[in-house]
Amino acid sequence: MLKNTLNFEQLENKKVLSGIVVAVVDSGADINHSYISSHWWTNPGEIVGDNIDNDHNGYVDDIHGWNFVDNNNDVTDGYGHGTAVSGLASANNVDSIMVLKFQNNQGVGYTGDAINAINYAVMMKKNYNINVGVINASWGGTTGYSSILYDSIKNANNANIIFVAAAGNSGIDSDLSPRYPSCYDVDNIISVGSVTSDKTMAGFSNYGKNSVDLATWGTSIYSTSLNNSYGYFSGTSFSAPIVSDAVASVENSNPSWNISQVKSYIFSSVEQIESLRDRVMTGGILNNSLVSSVVQTFKVASTPVVSVVSKPASVVSQPSTSVPIINVETLNLKSLKGWAFDGSKPTSRVLLKVYVNDTLVLRNVSASIYRADLKSKLGSGYHGFNIKMNSRWLHNGFNKVSIKIGNHEAYSNTIYK
Ligand code: CA
Ligand code: CA
Secondary structure, three states: OOOOOOOOHHHOOOOOOOOEEEEEEEOOEOOOOOOHHHOEOOOOOOOOOOOOOOOOOOOOOOOOEEEOOOOEOOOEOOOOHHHHHHHHHOOOOOEEEEEEEOEOOOOOEOHHHHHHHHHHHHHHHHHHOOOEEEEEEOEEEOOOOOHHHHHHHHHHHHOOOEEEEEOOOOOOEOOOOOOEOOOOOOOOEEEEEEEOOOOOEOOOOOEEOOOOOEEEEOOOEEEEEOOOEEEEEEOHHHHHHHHHHHHHHHHHHOOOOOHHHHHHHHHHOOEEOHHHOOOEOOOEEOOHHHOOHHHHHHHOOOOOOOOEEEOOOEEOOOOOOOOEEEEEEEEOOOEEEEEEEEOOOOOOOOEEEEEEOOEEEEEEEEOOOOOHHHHHHHOOOOOEEEEEOOHHHOOOOEEEEEEEEOOEEEEEEEEEO
């Protein structure tokens, strides 16, 4: 297995060794970082800065990826999460990073933008022969199953792209409380939890015999940080890209392998850990021979030279009852029914905004006219809604329906007319 024996600083300005691309769907990357700038993917079909979409893929001057927040080619990271993830996802020096920004500079991202980012990576592989081998998703939420997000991951699966997802930082059994995207049932998903340096599950890490595949290092991990610096990071967000980097290494050494061959190689080589037997599907941690020496160095650092920065896996949709959640029970051409709940204001009525095909069709829908029986379950106040669909909102074919509470997109789905 190809593996570098250098540290991050020695990898600065060093060209990567193969054509495998890891699409990092995150908050962007520090574009001026000496390490990142030599490890990102460059679109061979695009001419820089001529304001022309040279490769006709629908994105003008998409040199290193795309910013789906502002819909432009500026993938600068103002948050730091994506920069740290990108360093780890390329630490074996066998892959370059496609920077797909869907989280803003506060680390907030919307499901719709994540879907567009995934679709971009799949399109570049299918239509432009870019060798995207992995999509890294260091984000998720405990509610908000989105069939559109599911479909985009399924499309990635069909394009032979592995989808590595952080298991989440709630310290819970995700077999019982599934979160997405890590818990979708698609073959290409690898769900990753975190262990501490003594190989036991980190207290913050989600686990699940059926829903978390394996674990790897996740506390005080040294990686690239904003302003051309390095720092220490903790969370499953930083375990996922260690696995993405390993997947890229395996794909690089075995270019003819399909998803199931790559996954079975990684899963069958995990180091079995007794205490993880009932916590993760494979019963162990990523084999250290697949972890770059850059990442392993954290274990010998007696004390971090930089203070530990702990950042949670960032949130798409809503992670807990402290923020608004929506559960839709019926969606068809006639009606949209369900319930909404704002945990920070449990006794207030909840106001919804309804979008069809990204156009606002209803604002200030009060969630108070359906399912008053939820009062006992969710506390006082009224939480149900029953929205009559108007055929004028819908065009023939697939229509995207989404609901927001404030600026939170809490639900998204499609219906066919
Ligand atoms: Ca283009
Ligand atoms: Ca151009």
